[in-house]
Amino acid sequence: MPPAHRLPSLAAIALLMLPGHATIAGAPRGASLEVCFGSWCGDSRVGVPHHIKILDLTNPRRLKVRYVGVDPAKSEPARMVQSAAIERVPTFILRVKRRETSRIIETPETTLEHDLATLVLRASPTAP
Numbered sequence: 001m002p003p004a005h006r007l008p009s010l011a012a013i014a015l016l017m018l019p020g021h022a023t024i025a026g027a028p029r030g031a032s033l034e035v036c037f038g039s040w041c042g043d044s045r046v047g048v049p050h051h052i053k054i055l056d057l058t059n060p061r062r063l064k065v066r067y068v069g070v071d072p073a074k075s076e077p078a079r080m081v082q083s084a085a086i087e088r089v090p091t092f093i094l095r096v097k098r099r100e101t102s103r104i105i106e107t108p109e110t111t112l113e114h115d116l117a118t119l120v121l122r123a124s125p126t127a128p
């Protein structure tokens with residue numbers, strides 16, 4: 001199993017919660033995360049529970065999360081799949097005030113907890 005799919009360690013979560021570090025809990029007002037996944041997809045079976053564990057540990061009160069299951073052809077729910085341009089799952093789409101700011105497609109670049117924190121940091125009004 002690649003390192004991106006390991007469950008988050010408490011040490012990694014604790015690091016992301018230290019002052020001065022990007023935190024998932026520091027989501028800006030009006031932020032939402034849409035998680036598009038397939039119950040039939042191996043990456044979703046690993047990535048979505050991992051994501052839920054991260055949310056449990058970081059408790060992001062301002063972040064509204066919506067889970068959307070898609071079919072294997074990625075054609076249903078049609079309106080959502082087309083408007084969000086879903087090609088691979090899982091796809092994590094961060095929006096602030098309904099405007100997409102960034103996304104993680106299928107596999108995170110580093111770890112899911114780090115990449116989610118980076119998305120939130122980029123979306124914050126004080127981001128560089």
